[in-house]
Amino acid sequence: MVVSILLRTLATALLFASSLADDPKINVTKLDCGMRKLALQYATKISPDPSQLIHVFEALRLKDLCGSSFDDASERSIQRHRQLFIENEFQGTYCRDACVFVSPSMDQKVFQDGSMQHPWTSIHDALSHVRSLRVESPALVLREGEHSLSAKTVELGNQDSGLKIIGFPGESVWISGGVGIDAAFEDLSDGVFVADLKSTLDSFDKMPSIVSLFTTSRRYTRARYPNSDPEVDQWGYASRHRLDYSISAEHVVEWHRPERTTPPKVTLVDLSKNPPPGVPIKNNSAQEGYNWYTSGHGGSCSEVWGPDANSYWCSESCQGGWAEVDAESAAAGSQQIPNGLTYNTTSILKRFQNVSIAGGIIHAWHSQSWAMHMFRIINQTSKGELKFEKGGGRQGGRNWCRCDQCTYAAHWCGQHQKPPWNDTRMISGTFMIENLLSELDSPGEYFFDNQERLLYVKPNATVDLTDFRLGMLEAFIDIRNTHDILIENIGFRDMVPTYMEEWSPPSGGDWSLHRGGAVFIQNVSSIGIHNCTFRRLDGNAIFLSRRTRNVTIGGNRFEWLGENAIATWGDTDTFDATAENFPMYTAIERNIFRELGIFQKQSSAVGHCKAAFTTIRENIMFNTPRAAINFNDMVGGGEIVESNLIFNSCRESGDHGPVSNNSSRRSVDNDDGSSWHHIHNNVWYASQGFKMDYGGHDSVYEDNLVLSYPYDAQDCFDFANFIQGHGHIARRNRCLVGLGHKMDSGCGDPSCAVPFPETKDTNELIGTFYSSCGDKTLQLESNKYYTPDGKATIRFEDALFSLQEVQEKCGLEKGSTSQKLPDEETMIEWASQVLGMSSIGSIQAEE
Secondary structure, eight states, X not given: OOOEEEEOTTTTOOOOGGGGGTOTTOOHHHHHHHHHHHHHHHHHHHOSOGGGHHHHHHHTTHHHHXXXXXXXXXXXXXXXXXXXXHHHHIIIIITSSEEEEEOTTSOTTSOOOSSSSSOBSOHHHHHHHHHHHOOSSEEEEEOSEEEEOTTOOEEEOGGGTTOEEEEOTTSOXXXXXXXXXXXOEEEEETTEEEEEOTTTTTTOSSOOSSOXXXXXXXXXXXXXXXXXOTTTOOOSTTOTTHHHHSBOGGGEEEEEOOOOOOXXXXXXXXXXXXXXXXOXXXXXXXXXXXGEEEEEESTHHHXXXXXXXXXXXXXXTOOSTTHHHHHHHHHHTOOSSOSEXXXXXXXXXXXXXXXOOTXXXXXXXXXXXXXXXXXXXXXXXXXSEEEEOTTTTTTBSSOOOBTTTOXXXXXXXXXXXXXXXXXXXXXXXOEEEESOGGGOOSTTEEEEETTTTEEEEEOOTTOXXXXXXXXXXXXXXXXXEEEEEEEESOEEEOOOOOTTSOOBXXXXXXXXXXXXXXXXXXXXXXXXXXXXXXXXXXXXXXXXXXXXXXXEEESOEEESOSSOSEEEEOOOBTTBOTTOOSOBSOEEESOEEESOOSSOSSOOSEEEESOBSOEEESOEEEOOSSOSEEEOOOSSBOOEEESOEEESOSSSOSSOOSEEEOOTTEEEEEOTTOBOOEEESEEEESSEEEEEOSSOBOOEEESOEXXXXXXXXXXXXXXXXXXXXXXXXXXXXXXEOOOSSBOOTTOOSGGGOBOOOOOHHHHHEEEEESSOTTOOSSEEESOEEEETTSOOEEEETTEEEEHHHIIIIIOOOBTOEEEEOOOHHHHHHHHHHHHTOOOGGGTOOOX
């Protein structure tokens, strides 16, 4: 049986004991704490690394919300068992053919032969030694310490098949993409120090466009305005304190739209009427455009995403939410991604009037809070005009809205003024500006002058100035055209940022992606990455590119990452994927993912683009700005997502779900044509149920438990229309609505729950079907609904029907019932049963 638990408790829904006065039947604190304890119990069941359970405990806020304490006795026992197992396995297996040792702490001048007594000090030298042995299954064994790659990638190819790269059991082993700073710092003033790194960096022919700065225990922040610690401060649409860390878009007079150029060359194939020879007909979507293949290439599309970009959103035939914006841009030959801006010189931005901000980088939210777009400033004028470098903003895959297209998105649009006027300006979300020497004013910030090779730092008072390292390397290990490689028990840290490199849309979802990562894998088979730690990497951690087979990623920790933890991106020939040049049979199991997407907010634990037959099982995922798992397309299908614990997702965005198939509140967001999903045996707590809009079809949603607080009156399901024979099926689900106060998007602690206007409609409405009552394309049956008064209604188009009327007049919901809400113990017991957990006695919250 497939069991998954996805909790959005801290992402959008937490309840407060004050709601007891409104509904004495529901002790919300008892329910909420019981579900949090159940989540921890489930994490204990599936956790690959018990030492990390304390972080799950803290993220669930069990101490301050529920008065619980953390017991790590079992953790220590399990961890010791795990270490002994690894040591025994190491002695009996890894050195069977040959072991070559590397120790970064050894004197480089002493004799080195790769033995345990005389290890190499360089991974690159050790790899050359391993290759010279010509044995079938050698092991490169890294001893404790930080192994700097000196900004040189470890490249593994066919000659390295069978290689194991192993961190010695019980030792803390790190591979760093950073370069240590061997230079004296001069104290300037106000706590700012400067070091001349010319000699340190003299051997590097090409510097990254931007570098990162790290110490052993923290990431330093590029000097920015407003000040913020990007690892902890949230500033997305759904973030309640976003204006403490970002600038309101109302301070921009206008984002400059590029001049019109040549429209992209569009490919359009109607698969419903005239598919090419050998291609089956696709005519199963009620939204005609999802029976087509279309993409745009060249012209204005290349101005943003580069000459090789081939984007669904560069076609005037694209479909989905706000697709009319992208279609109009493609037809006009002018992408709505700005190439500059004019700011209000009398606003808070007047601080930039008399200082140079050329080289500064603007991070701006997309107008719909979908992605982060970055722009490098190359010129400024005294009138507040900024010009951006070509290709700026390519980090998101969609165009921005204009005021006349999305008037609701900005209160300052001319359409809202008196008298109103036809405002065609582009809309952004909030933004910030970084990489400015003039803003080096907060401890923990730095600025690197790339031309002069000067590093300016404002450290915390206790920081050792000899502990700094510059992140200089993107790919630590590059694995191509090989097989049977194992990487185990190694930490990866100190990576260069990649958000100013090449990005383009990989497929029909709204993502853009950079093809790269700390561990880059392409055209391979049988690769294993096990029990590793990926920490404070400023780009993607693991990237599966083009053809990969049987890659296993298990028992790893991913934390404080700039972009995705794991991303895939295969290739197809337009709509033809028969060459199978994409990742297949990838297993992602028993990993822990936390604090992801620090720079590119449109990031996930698993960003799944053009891949097939991927299994995502028994992982723990929390604290993500958008969806924890994102399927950007369904090129091959065959994905299995089971037995995962997901919570605190979508913390900064206003539109998505914990698992999104391309609504921040939906547990599974089957968006934009997503089809053929089987979603069953899940517990959705403090979230809504199943959503499908924009042409999806043929999915089955059954045997799930939904415990929903008020949000937007679509608590159990939300369906668009279908064509006959291809409607969704929703059956045997149990859905409970009206449990307490309304939880707005971004509500992340109990105090932010707000009273919900209690009316008959809002307390009884269980779902919406955007079609007529007589539409028999949808199958609803044998569901159990629970509301405060025991009555349930469903909205059809603009009309409401009671559950009884739906059964009698509409011919739906055969065998379904509605009852009053049960007590908290029953709700928690139901959740335990779905998850195959123990009795509620051990997890109930105190009265």
